[in-house]
Amino acid sequence: MKIKADTGRCVGAGMCALTLPxxxxxxxxxxxxxxxxxxxxxxxxxxxxxAVQLCPSGALSLDSIEE
Amino acid sequence: xxxxxxRLSTFPLAxxxxxxxxxxxxxxRAEAPLQRMTYGDGHEGWLATGYAESRAILxxxxxxxxxxxxxxxxxxxxxxxxxxxxxGFFLQMDPPDHTRYRRxxxxxxxxxxxKQLEPRIHDITQSRLDAMEREGAPADLVRSFALPIPxxxxxxxxxxxxxxxxxxxxxxxxxxxxxxxTDEIRTAMYDLLAYLSELVAAKRKDPGDxxxxxxxxxxxxxxxxxxxxxxxxxxxxxxxxxxxxxLGTFALLTxxxxxxxVRDDPDAVENAVEELxxxxxxxxxxxxxxxxxxxxxxxxxxxxxxxxxxxxxxANRDPERFEGGDxxxxxxxxxxxxxxGHGIHQCLGQQLAxxxxxxxxxALLRRFPGLRLAVPxxxxxxxxxxxxxxxxxxxxxx
Ligand code: HEM
Ligand code: SF4
Numbered sequence: 001m002k003i004k005a006d007t008g009r010c011v012g013a014g015m016c017a018l019t020l021p022x023x024x025x026x027x028x029x030x031x032x033x034x035x036x037x038x039x040x041x042x043x044x045x046x047x048x049x050x051a052v053q054l055c056p057s058g059a060l061s062l063d064s065i066e067e
Numbered sequence: 068x069x070x071x072x073x074r075l076s077t078f079p080l081a082x083x084x085x086x087x088x089x090x091x092x093x094x095x096r097a098e099a100p101l102q103r104m105t106y107g108d109g110h111e112g113w114l115a116t117g118y119a120e121s122r123a124i125l126x127x128x129x130x131x132x133x134x135x136x137x138x139x140x141x142x143x144x145x146x147x148x149x150x151x152x153x154x155g156f157f158l159q160m161d162p163p164d165h166t167r168y169r170r171x172x173x174x175x176x177x178x179x180x181x182k183q184l185e186p187r188i189h190d191i192t193q194s195r196l197d198a199m200e201r202e203g204a205p206a207d208l209v210r211s212f213a214l215p216i217p218x219x220x221x222x223x224x225x226x227x228x229x230x231x232x233x234x235x236x237x238x239x240x241x242x243x244x245x246x247x248x249t250d251e252i253r254t255a256m257y258d259l260l261a262y263l264s265e266l267v268a269a270k271r272k273d274p275g276d277x278x279x280x281x282x283x284x285x286x287x288x289x290x291x292x293x294x295x296x297x298x299x300x301x302x303x304x305x306x307x308x309x310x311x312x313x314l315g316t317f318a319l320l321t322x323x324x325x326x327x328x329v330r331d332d333p334d335a336v337e338n339a340v341e342e343l344x345x346x347x348x349x350x351x352x353x354x355x356x357x358x359x360x361x362x363x364x365x366x367x368x369x370x371x372x373x374x375x376x377x378x379x380x381x382a383n384r385d386p387e388r389f390e391g392g393d394x395x396x397x398x399x400x401x402x403x404x405x406x407x408g409h410g411i412h413q414c415l416g417q418q419l420a421x422x423x424x425x426x427x428x429x430a431l432l433r434r435f436p437g438l439r440l441a442v443p444x445x446x447x448x449x450x451x452x453x454x455x456x457x458x459x460x461x462x463x464x465x
Contacts, residue, residue, distance in 0.1 A: 011166075012173025013413045018421075019402075021178070031173030054403065056413035058126065 001048065002039050002063040007032040010059035019051040020044070033059060072098060075114060076105045078140040078352050078376055080245070085449065086318055086347065087393060088380035092116050096381050101367050104376065110138035112374040115364075118385035118405070121377045123364050125409035130356035130375070131161050132412060137357050138374040141245060150253065153260055155288070155295025158303075158412060165411065168296060171285070172415060175224075175278060181418040184220070188426050191219050196434045205441040208461040213312035214305070216427055220419070221304035225297055226270065226277025227263075235259060239302045243454040245352070256298075263294035263301070300416070307349065308420045310450070310457030312427055315343045317447060317458055318395060319432070320440055325397045330432035339397035340424045345404035346395045348380035351456045354408060379405045435465035 003023070012031030016024035023044065025034045040048055052060040072094070079091040093116075095102060100117020115121050124130055134152060152159055157168035174180075199211050206212075218236065222229045241247050241255035267283055267290045274280035278300075282293045319326040329339045357374045369375060383404050384392035407414035414420070432438060440447070441462035448459040 011169060011411045011413065012177065013407075013415070014176070014178040014418050015413075017178040018418065026177040026179065027174065028177075028179075029174050030170050031175070031177045032170075050402070056126070056409045057411050 001042070001045055003035050003037075003048065003052075004061045004063060005033045005035050006059045006061075008059075009057050011057045013056050015054040015056060016051045016060060019054055020047050023048060024051060074103050074105055077107065078104070078114070078378075080351060080452065082449075082451070085444070085447075086314075086395070088348070088378060088384070092378050092381040093384070096385060100385070101364060101375075104140065106138040106140055106374065108138055110374060112138055112140075112376070113369060114140075115375050115377045116381035116385075117365075118382045118388035120365050120367075121379070121382040121405055122409050124356055124375055124377065125354065125405070125412075127362060127364075127410070128162070129359050129362045131359050132159050132165075132354070132356060133161060134159050136359075136372070136374075137355055140352065140355070140374075140376040153256070153291070153295040153298060155292035155297075156299050157296070158299055162411065168292075169411075169415065171282065171287075172278075172296070172300075175281075176415050176418060178418050181422045184419070185422055185426065187223075188216070188220060188423055189430075191216055192427050192430045196430060200434070204464040205462050208316060208463050209309070209313045209458060210460070212427070212431060213316070213461070214309040216312065217308035217420075217423055218305040220423060221301060224278050224304075225300060226275050226279045227266065227297070227301060231262070234262065235301055236305070239306055240453070242302060243306060244452060245454055246452045259301075260291075260294050260298055263297045264290050267293045267297070303414075304416055304419070306455050307416075308423050310349050310455050311343065311347065311420065311424055313461050314347050314349060314457045315424070315428060316431065316438075316463075317440075317444075317461055318343065318347060319428070320438065320463075321444055322395055325395055326432060328397050329428055330436070333429065335397060336425050336429055338400065340421060340428070341401040341404060342395065342397045342399055343424070343428075344406040345383045345389065345392075345401040347456075348383045348404075348406050349456045350379050350406070351454055353377060353454075354379075354412070379408075435463075437465045439464055 010032040016033055017026050023037045023040050025036050027034055079089040083090050096116035101115050101120045104112055104114035106112050157165045195212050195215055199206050218232055219229055238255040238259040241251055270280045271283045279297055282288055328335050355376045358369045358371050360371045362369050407417040441464045450457045450459055
């Protein structure tokens with residue numbers, strides 16, 4: 001699983017960083033998403049999916065072809 | 068197929084029970100989660116009460132928040148929609164204008180920044196509790212606790228003198244009053260804008276370590292734009308959390324078992340706050356959006372130019388999404404609720420509001436384990452006609 005983040009779409013709402021701080025952070029500058037761990041281990045998959053679902057702006061997506 | 072019930076001609080606001088949205092909305096949701104509604108000006112628009120439909124509409128960039136496109140579901144607000152929007156009031160702007168203003172603020176409202184504010188919010192909370200103890204019971208929890216905490220916090224963040232609170236608290240409550248006349252709302256709005264413009268001009272000369280000074284220093288914005296952003300933050304920043312604290316405490320006091328969980332189990336607080344947000348859904352009406360082009364939502368075609376009014380309260384209790392949603396259960400997972408909205412306008416201050424509530428509810432309940440209502444529950448005066456629902460006063464003893 002690979003996380004893609006589009007900082008152009010991100011509105012800095014922080015749902016990702018709130019839900020899964022191990023994987024997502026927000027820039028000090030403009031609050032947009034920073035992916036700390038773009039290829040998180042399989043045991044995080046469900047939590048990552050939830051965070052992606054919760055993102056209000058559609059800035060996060062998953063590439064999971066190799067799953 | 069059964070005959071559909073007649074079309075609604077105004078958004079229902081009157082509640083049968085204190086903590087539940089109007090029954091009419093639940094009836095409409097069961098019938099059709101997205102249905103036609105006739106607006107105050109005769110416009111044939113829509114009412115959205117379903118969770119999936121509301122979420123889809125809020126996430127869709129083909130819907131606009133611009134007031135000049137919008138029809139009002141309440142007859143008394145029809146005229147206001149034609150007033151020019153104050154510069155910087157980005158809640159009612161679409162990209163790219165919205166993006167430009169919001170981006171200047173998002174760095175200040177991150178999860179991490181809000182965590183750094185915890186000690187200060189804790190201190191403010193404790194000093195309000197000390198004052199309540201000194202002054203003794205009975206107290207009005209709104210005046211002594213629920214309103215001062217978020218007001219003090221947003222004042223400090225923005226750099227607005229707390230001494231001026233009577234003025235901005237009064238003006239904001241008029242702006243949110245769904246029954247105020249157009250003139251009253253205009254007066255309050257321009258009054259508050261004039262106050263903020265003066266403040267911004269003063270900060271340009273003598274900057275402090277606060278958000279309004281920071282915006283003034285960037286040179287990118289005019290004083291009027293900064294005042295408009297300040298207006299949005301000031302109103303959105305204190306009325307909302309204040310009503311969550313007041314109404315939430317009332318809800319807990321009438322549900323002693325739920326109250327005990329929030330008071331006694333620190334690990335349960337995070338979740339309890341989400342459930343209170345979901346269950347109480349304090350935004351009384353809306354958000355409202357207008358289609359910029361034809362959009363299909365769950366098989367229903369909304370045409371360009373048509374306005375949709377949402378009910379977050381109804382969406383947050385949609386049985387398709389939250390089982391037994393009419394019951395307050397602080398141990399359920401309320402994740403995914405729409406109380407902060409969804410899409411690009413999702414609440415900018417939500418991480419601040421969360422920190423405030425996570426600190427304030429348990430601190431209050433622990434300081435006063437005997438906290439109880441000083442009047443019968445049916446005598447608590449409600450904000451029945453405000454855009455933000457809540458209690459006007461909450462008389463308590465301990
Ligand atoms: C529990 C408390 C709160 C609730 C329930 C709440 C609810 C909401 C909702 C539903 C929206 C979206 C409106 C729409 O889509 O049209 C919103 C937007 C907004 N809120 Fe909050 N809010 C709360 C607290 C705060 C606080 C503490 C602040 C401030 C500092 C704040 C600032 C804002 C701003 C600036 C927007 C506009 C965002 C945009 O248009 O991009 N809110 N809020
Ligand atoms: S949840 Fe989405 S919009 Fe919010 S900070 Fe994360 S990526 Fe950005």
